Amino acid sequence: MLTIEAPPLSTLFDPIDFTGGVIAAVSGGSDSTALLILLKDYLDRNAPGTKLLAVTVDHGLRPGSDAEACAVARLCAWRGIDHRTLKWTGPKPATGLPAAARAARYRLLAQAAREAGIGTVLTGHTADDQAETVRMRMQRGGAAGAEQRGLAGMAPATCLEDGLWLLRPFLGARREALRDVLRREGVGWAEDPTNADRHYERPRVRAALDGAGAEALLELAHEAATERRSLDRRTARLLRRIATQPSAGLLRLSPELAQADDRGAAIHALRVLLATVGGVSFLPDKARVAALFERFAAAERIRATLSRVVVDARRGGLYLYREARGLPVPTGASDGMIWDGRRRITFRDRRGAMVIAPLGAHAVRSGAPVADDVPQSLVRRALAAEPVLTEQGENGVSAQALPLLAPWAHFLPDFDLETARVIAELTGAPPVPVPPFSGYGKSAMEPLH
Numbered sequence: 351m352l353t354i355e356a357p358p359l360s361t362l363f364d365p366i367d368f369t370g371g372v373i374a375a376v377s378g379g380s381d382s383t384a385l386l387i388l389l390k391d392y393l394d395r396n397a398p399g400t401k402l403l404a405v406t407v408d409h410g411l412r413p414g415s416d417a418e419a420c421a422v423a424r425l426c427a428w429r430g431i432d433h434r435t436l437k438w439t440g441p442k443p444a445t446g447l448p449a450a451a452r453a454a455r456y457r458l459l460a461q462a463a464r465e466a467g468i469g470t471v472l473t474g475h476t477a478d479d480q481a482e483t484v485r486m487r488m489q490r491g492g493a494a495g496a497e498q499r500g501l502a503g504m505a506p507a508t509c510l511e512d513g514l515w516l517l518r519p520f521l522g523a524r525r526e527a528l529r530d531v532l533r534r535e536g537v538g539w540a541e542d543p544t545n546a547d548r549h550y551e552r553p554r555v556r557a558a559l560d561g562a563g564a565e566a567l568l569e570l571a572h573e574a575a576t577e578r579r580s581l582d583r584r585t586a587r588l589l590r591r592i593a594t595q596p597s598a599g600l601l602r603l604s605p606e607l608a609q610a611d612d613r614g615a616a617i618h619a620l621r622v623l624l625a626t627v628g629g630v631s632f633l634p635d636k637a638r639v640a641a642l643f644e645r646f647a648a649a650e651r652i653r654a655t656l657s658r659v660v661v662d663a664r665r666g667g668l669y670l671y672r673e674a675r676g677l678p679v680p681t682g683a684s685d686g687m688i689w690d691g692r693r694r695i696t697f698r699d700r701r702g703a704m705v706i707a708p709l710g711a712h713a714v715r716s717g718a719p720v721a722d723d724v725p726q727s728l729v730r731r732a733l734a735a736e737p738v739l740t741e742q743g744e745n746g747v748s749a750q751a752l753p754l755l756a757p758w759a760h761f762l763p764d765f766d767l768e769t770a771r772v773i774a775e776l777t778g779a780p781p782v783p784v785p786p787f788s789g790y791g792k793s794a795m796e797p798l799h
């Protein structure tokens with residue numbers, strides 16, 4: 351057992367449900383090394399049967415990266431922790447290397463989790479990392495400033511593509527406190543020279559931040575996260591009241607939307623629905639959507655296109671469906687493929703081949719009757735943009751094209767969880783996996799300050 355005082359660092363694991371096992375993502379730097387030993391100690395004390403696997407990704411970008419991975423492996427052997435190193439072997443881009451390395455890292459961590467049958471990954475991101483992230487987002491926001499949502503920084507919990515939860519329990523902990531733990535325990539760590547390389551944005555930001563600056567950024571992030579969670583809950587509530595899917599690919603917002611007292615939630619609801627229906631990963635421009643909402647509230651006639659979506663105001667409400675322009679041409683379907691940003695193809699049987707294409711003109715004939723108050727012309731146009739899977743050749747293949755939550759297809763931060771859940775129910779997308787921690791939305795997984 352460690353000699354460190356229990357609170358507050360060790361209590362940061364309290365809200366996490368470890369029953370499905372856990373992966374610790376350990377680079378060998380101070381933060382993730384502290385994560386490893388604190389987590390091991392926590393599990394030994396509180397949940398000794400838990401499956402713990404440490405994973406190191408060797409990006410192969412610097413000489414000696416394999417030695418760092420070996421050092422983590424040695425530490426794990428010493429502490430009785432299972433460990434794996436995974437190598438990033440793909441081509442390395444000349445520009446945008448940090449982003450490509452991050453994407454590869456998450457892909458490899460997800461692979462390790464799948465292979466180990468574990469659904470939760472913990473990283474060692476700290477409050478210092480959070481302050482840097484917020485500063486970078488502010489800088490990228492330009493003169494107008496970053497959108498408030500982004501200033502919430504990294505989420506304490508994020509659901510990745512295949513239902514894997516990525517948790518960052520140390521977002522409330524300062525790097526120096528973690529290093530103190532390591533010093534007291536006599537555990538060393540690797541210093542990544544990239545962290546001091548001013549060619550990259552993060553090291554420049556890190557070097558320019560003093561303690562007071564970091565505190566102010568963390569305060570800002572906390573306020574932005576609180577506001578974002580509140581908007582999420584209000585938007586989910588509003589969508590439950592006013593949104594329906596009367597037929598395939600067609601969403602309807604009831605006229606009640608025009609009277610919504612909560613204008614912020616109404617505009618946000620429209621933005622997330624536009625992105626979802628259009629299969630676009632980013633939310634459409636807030637000012638344009640606000641203008642659209644005002645026109646609807648003023649009972650104006652609307653037939654507009656935004657975010658690849660036709661927005662049509664009728665007596666029955668505001669209808670949304672994917673525009674016909676820019677639909678994918680017929681193409682071979684493969685397992686796991688994302689079609690038009692809106693559907694994920696899942697094969698039940700991997701033999702044979704299938705083609706996926708928009709239904710197009712067939713929709714005129716195949717449209718199933720729907721409620722009388724829904725304009726049949728809209729039903730047909732929405733259906734025409736829906737996919738149809740056709741078998742090729744002799745071998746029967748069965749596959750599904752399941753709806754996808756486009757804004758969160760790759761990363762669903764827990765800030766947006768309630769809205770994502772409602773939209774999954776509305777569109778028939780697979781339900782959002784339950785997060786492996788208690789007290790969601792309370793203070794449990796909130797960064798501390």
Ligand SMILES: Nc1ncnc2c1ncn2[C@@H]1O[C@H](COP(=O)(O)OP(=O)(O)OP(=O)(O)O)[C@@H](O)[C@H]1O
Pocket residue numbers: 374375376377378379380381382383405406407408409455472473474475479542545
């Ligand atoms: N090569 C890697 N292998 C496994 N996990 C990693 C790797 N690089 C980063 N991570 C995870 O992502 C977190 C944040 O990454 P970041 O690049 O900020 O950290 P670092 O400087 O490499 O190391 P540390 O956070 O341990 O000081 C790490 O704490 C760790 O959990």
